Amino acid sequence: MNPYFLPKHNEQMMIQLIQKYCRNEFALIRMTETMLKKSTIDASGPLRNILRESQIVDYNNVLQGPDNKILKNSHVLLNSDILTMKTSYYRPMTKKGDPRIWLYDFKRYIDPDTLIYFTVVEDTLVVIPLIATDLLDNLLSQYFVKNNDIFILEELKQRLSIISNQWIKSVSPYKRSPKDVGETLERCLGISPNSIAEADFKGAIELKCKRAGLRNLDTLFSMVPNWEISVYKSSTDIMLKYGYPSKKHSGFFDLYVTVGNVPNNQGLFLRADDDDQIIYQKSEIDGRLEEVCSWEYSAVKEKLQKKHPKTAWLVAEEKIIGGEIHFNYNQIQLTQRPIFSQFTTLINQGIVTYDWRGRVRKDRTGYKDKGHCYRIAPRNRSLLFGETSDLLFENN
Template identity: 45%
Template sequence: MQFNPNEREQELLKQINKIHPKEYALVRLTSTMLHKSIIDASGIIRSILKQGGIVDYDTMSKGPSGKKLLEVTILSSQVYNEKASFYRPVTKKGDPRFWVYGLKRIIHENEMIYMTVLNNKLVIVPLTENGFHLNIIEDYFGLDEALKIKEELLHLISALKARGPVLSESPFKRSAKDVGATLERELGILPNSDKLADFKSKIELKAKREGTRTKDTLFSMVPDWSISTIDSSPKMLQTYGYPSNKYDSYTDLFVTVNHEKNRQGLYLSLDEENGLLHQIYEDEVSGKKNQELQLEVGGY
């Protein structure tokens, strides 16, 4: 079963995100889900429901007494106001589940739905040929403040591009920061040390010279040292570093860590259930694995 969106579904997602750029979850309906009227609430779904003020499965009791029946909106050929049940069955684990009444009317096996939250209500959009209606979606979500600010910024940047070359902030001495400083100046952003986003506290700006191949840092995370086997940056360097090629008697550690094990035996593993991102070390000889670093990623 392919749970990732296909090309057509990705295109529909882009259209929604232009209108409602918020957190969302995707579910591809299987025959079992439709037959039993059950959808498992994955970690991403639980996070969205909790942050949206709808349901907190962590505090929900098992069985009928803990079940919640709430309103949900389905955006298809029209706006359908239905009910959705959220519950944990009386089993050993009590796996979180939910079901949206009326869903079978607009969705079929192997088709995908988009789920988000607006004004403390779950909103569902079918990513199907016949069930997706952009005009209904636009009318329902409207243009929120963030989207208006984005459109304003794009208009300003387009106007700046049309003007042609402008004087650099450092015209006589090339600086690593002059491109970004020049862009901010032309957009009317005054120099500041504010930790908020650059443009109207909503959008962070990144700029660099044409032809530059260095990667941009969009965001960064710090491990929770209190629950990690490696409890500090120096210890990480001492444990997995290698002799420096530049300085004698020094240790370097310049590596990229992703889902595939690198030369140092390090790779990342997502713990969706607990909202953690583990950096794992695997010894090549013994195959032993250690969870060296742990980063909280709840609300992703």
């Protein structure tokens, strides 16, 4: 995303409010004096994507010149009003015919530096200027209709409430492991351990568990890069290049690092490129920039949305009873479907990160990993998943 389009704090709060009602993909464009003066907006990569995917317009099929412009109506949510504005989609004769969009009469209502939120609802472009107003919540509730898988959600709530006041023996009662708290819950609910892309509970709700008191990051999903488009062709290659001698396993190289939006000790950092539609992991050491590996937007989006149609984040108390480990699942937070364009924005803000977690010998044998994965801090869940709801169950 263009850094100029990144939301400020007050704008981020308005985005979260919008996403309380609408979890569709979106694009952000900040208005400039030039845009308003010339009555034209450059259609950014994210905006072109949602317009194409919703079949409003595919700029690849739009010829250059004013005679080929496409006119459709859009809805603009402004203050307390829902306005219908004629919108033109076109490619000018100048330059390479870069895709443009303009909403007629838009500049009557908008000042320079206003951040605009674009999304699509029922084949109509919806435009929301992020202007502070006490009326926004009411306006959004009038326009959008919330859509929940209410029956599946209620069934999960009921089943969790039944077990929440019980101390349940761990699947590994004599040895602690980070996975035990989740696998114990899955066994109790009759769910097979899940390493596939779909959500745990009836394919509709992902279950994420951790022990109470831990402050580690939430794992969103595990996913290695697309090696076919990457400079390095395997996790082993990356571990041997950027890893360090293991302190626990003689002869091995470890790579247990978090990669964010600024270079870490290995020089690794992430950058989501909306134009290329690729998440790049690069390295910068002593001023030398090197491309390392890549993920295609389309594959990451599919993985994220299949894994998290809705998510239940559970916290379990741990207790030793009769010499065996037991869990009590007494806290749950429910979140909605993530928005992929928000996911890539959070990568560029350093809020969503990627963890390498594995080791290998120098001769490339003995490879082992704990799942290289995208992660987010619990305090930032709402930035990706929107409105959250918390349930607390009392212990016996």
